[in-house]
Amino acid sequence: MQSNFKDIINVDKPVLIDFFADWCGPCQTMAPILKQVKDHMGDRIQIIKINVDQNKELAARFQIRGVPTFMIFKNGAHLWRQSGLLSKKDLIDLLDSYA
Template identity: 50%
Template sequence: MSKFSELVKQDKPVLVDFFATWCGPCKAMSPILKEVKDALGESVSILKIDVDKNQALASQLHVKGVPTLILYKSGKQVWRQSGVVQKSDLLQVIKRDI
């Protein structure tokens, strides 16, 4: 958890994707996240966290379903959404915090 805390304390926004390898909607998010990263480059960090391998962290953050996306800015959660989020919506949310 301490490593996670350090990662989300960056000055730039950090988008965390809680996913599972068996989850269809999670697989649909992967290319969307790649497009978001391509569009925003180094102005955002994107972390993918497998809930099956990180159950304690997922539980601590009350991640009940996958995919769950959480946006952090300077260590604080500024946005959260479960389910597939379209590229245009993600860009709008992230750009608000850049």
């Protein structure tokens, strides 16, 4: 994952990265919300889920201390980061501002 991470975030649309874990209750709560956000925004954004237990090096590189942690990248630039639950409306508004 780390080798192609630069390719994933280096696109001309917002890329929402969801650092999650299978054992994380709030992460499971966010899964359907993220699907609704993707369904609403379509091809204007990209959502990538990264399991911190399977991608320890990447999680360490971004100092992920809690899950879920969300980050937004566009054209390879880190634009935003937040941990915890987010509403569908907040995510859509946020992604619209970077689209």
